[in-house]
Amino acid sequence: MKFITAVIKPFKLDDVREALSAVGVQGLTVTEVKGFGRQKGHTELYRGAEYIVDFLPKVKIEIAVSSDQVDAAIEAIRKAANSNKIGDGKIFVTSLEQVIRIRTGETGEEAI
Numbered sequence: 001m002k003f004i005t006a007v008i009k010p011f012k013l014d015d016v017r018e019a020l021s022a023v024g025v026q027g028l029t030v031t032e033v034k035g036f037g038r039q040k041g042h043t044e045l046y047r048g049a050e051y052i053v054d055f056l057p058k059v060k061i062e063i064a065v066s067s068d069q070v071d072a073a074i075e076a077i078r079k080a081a082n083s084n085k086i087g088d089g090k091i092f093v094t095s096l097e098q099v100i101r102i103r104t105g106e107t108g109e110e111a112i
Contacts, residue, residue: 001096001109002070006061007035008081008089013059019080020063023072026112029062039086056087064096066109 008016013030020028034055065073070093077091101111 001067001099001112002065003094003096004061004063004065004070004073004077005092005094006077006081006089007033007058008061008077009083009087010057010059012081012083012088013061015080016061016077019076020073023076024069025063025065025073025076027063031060031062033058033060037087037090058089064099064112066112 006016010032017028035058036054036056039056061077063073074091074093081089098107099109099111100107
């Protein structure tokens with residue numbers, strides 16, 4: 001089992017959700033976050049005053065998948081979130097030691 005965390009641009013969320021559903025991912029968690037990478041934020045003009053936006057709005061998606069779904073899920077996220085512009089985001093994959101469904105007590109891949 002693997003835990004996939006993807007940080008993407010907010011307007012790509014619906015595309016990524018649809019792409020993940022198409023490859024069989026049944027559930028995900030979404031969190032609105034702020035951050036920056038290589039782009040280091042940007043400068044904006046508001047009512048004649050210039051100010052620096054250090055942290056850009058992003059969306060963090062977290063999904064737990066079985067080992068045989070990992071490659072399909074990664075590719076679905078990568079294709080759906082790609083705009084070919086800086087700041088498209090990152091995908092992190094980590095090992096998932098244990099999953100427990102609270103309601104039924106199921107464990108492992110059955111709990112996903």
